[in-house]
Amino acid sequence: MWAAAGRASKMLERNVSSVLRPTKGMDLRIKRGFCSKSQEESKQKPQVEGHTFRVTRYKPSDWEKKILLWSGRFKKADEIPETVSHELVDTAKNKLRVRISYGMIVLTILGCIVMIIRGKQAVKRHESLITQNLERKAREREEVDQSASAKP
Template identity: 55%
Template structure:
């Protein structure tokens, strides 16, 4: 308990020294510091709201056509905005992911069909491995006899 009081007194002393060292334009109200209100100043410079343009490469031109943004390469302007290029790239990403999903589903269906065909022919990985091992043993025995 005695230690807590000493700690509190030390903190209280530090806070009072902080108040004395603060800027004079800060007001101390009920122990809280607030800055004086300043009127907002209009910017001294004028900002031009032009979007930075980019000259597309041949690959980016193909992306713009594939995404459906332009029909022909002649329709693409000399400079385009980065936002237009990003939107075209995102469309292509989405189309590629849909294609990958479709190919994955088609591959799964194909493998299920092939597995069912193998079951009908009584083929399994175990039987195929046993046949392969028997064949390799026969070949090894034939080589041993030949020597």
């Protein structure tokens, strides 16, 4: 199978015009990114007319301070600085979201296990929706028969 695929690709390579055909020894790896700057250029801090860019900082609310504590970034509320970066709060919120989603997954699995156990217990007691519906319909028929016999 692989041999047939190799032959087909060689045939297609011959038919492709020389303009479209890559040169031999060319690196054909896909580059994922918006630009192809070298690593040295990207390590330099961006400057505009002598000014360096700083990470914007802001004062977190009480709720965001609790999130920073719950995410494990800080051990005590006293350790949280007065101003923090947006990225720090965002990563803490994302960590908390992941933990909450894991908790919901665990609760869902536990709920499924509980329902399976209760269903098996109901089968042992011979309870099912069919028997419950038949009993309810039998009671309704008896009520209709009693009301019909009570009317002279």
